[in-house]
Amino acid sequence: MTTAEQAPTVPEVLRPWIAGLRTLTFAEPPEETFVQLPDAVTKVVLRMTADGRREVLAVGPRVRASYHEGKAHISCVELRLAPGTAGPLLGVPAAALLGRAVALDEVPGAAGRRLARELGRLDPREAGPRLAEVLPGLLSAAVDPARAALLRAGVEALSVRADREPARVREVARELAVSERQLRNLFAEGVGVSPKHYARIDRVRTVATRAGSARWAELAAATGYFDQAHMSSDFRSLMGVPPRSYAMGRLPALTPCQAGFRRAGEVPPQGLGGEGGKPTP
Template identity: 80%
Template sequence: MPYTTAEQPPATPEVLHPWIAGVRTLSFTGPPEETFVRLPEAVTKVVLRVTADGRRDVLAVGPRVRASYHEGKNRVSCVELNLAPGTARPLLGVPAAVLVGRVIALDGLPGGAARRLAGELRWLDPQEAVPHLAEALPGLLSDAVDPSRTAVLRAGVDALSVRLGRGPAQVRNVARELAVSERQLRNLFAEGVGVSPKHYARIDRVRTVVTRAASARWSELATATGYFDQSHMTSDFRSLMGVPPRSYFAGRLPALSPCQAGPRT
């Protein structure tokens, strides 16, 4: 295998619950032999990356609206901290929508908390990041999450996500249930998630198709994830992944590109 990944529970430890929705550690032991796929993801991340030559980057990585395919990495270790919905502005100083498709040095963002967080993380080993943040993060924050706005946003995210036995709700129904207008819901998502409610639901459904494809028929999977039919699922998958499902799972992928070596703006 060209790389290994280890997933940690999304709430580790409890003090990070309001800020960190999930943690992933990756170790690319190389040399790369397989395509490294970055799925679409409606999540903003803080990433600590350490390369074999000792280079250390602490990055803000914005949501990805489409998949990308890379040649792989060689001897890189990193920890990815998935920010909880509604956390980007108070922690990073910018709405999540500003970061879509971007990789930015964390200390280059306007938030004072972002600069302090970059300083805290830079010289840690990736496996040390989470326990260190459990002690340091509360003291780094200068702006608090607005609890009422965040509660509405996170309820909207849950309603528009695929759950076992339940596809995503319609955006208009979610807005009605949360007692906000569709415009207000879009504004909440732009600031706290980075993409519109509709696009969030599309990304979540396609990611669910990727993870469940080995255990269900295409038609069953389309129904379970809230598509009108299999044709609708195939069209959405192609739009976000660059190839239809059958091609993706057969390894017939789009052209590869090198992994990004450093921040881009």
């Protein structure tokens, strides 16, 4: 096997901060295009190349898909941060990393540098089991429990689930007893995109992962779209091709990896950020 991917269970002790884990190892370049789906999650990625060089990246939300040639001899572990934890753990709001990847030790603040230093000592191929030993002492940053619970309830309500359609932003605000403006501010700080944009990204990701498994009209209804045309329009906007083309492997042209932030402290103000940060792995 030239490519190995695992999604180990997040240890209980890490769940207040880490929503998901994924490890990837590429012994040889993948035969297929490496697709990065839109993703409204902030991640910390530990990556190691064939020569043993390690880097720890803070990767912000990505609002559009990108397509790349796979790389060989790379191992990485990806920590998907729980909503609302980017600020306390990394020292910057999620919106400041929108569309970007930056060396974690270049993010302003001591918290990110400590996390980068400890993670940089690990081998990504063996990091999964060791994270529960290494991280609890570093993840002591104070997270407002009430604010985090409110944000996570909003994320849950706006996400596609097998047993229901995602709620509308107005409905979520009413259910959580906050104004839509308050909900937008909460999402900008803790998720990095607006509630409406979060829902849009989540729907498109769901369509991409289920493409070919159901009729398009049924998939549109299950993911909360008004109709198939609405789904196709959203999908093309974020993925670069219509759903049918994506399912058949007719993808946009490949793009090279691009660096995100190049200088220490070069973090844009909250709410700003480009679209094409450094892809991972």
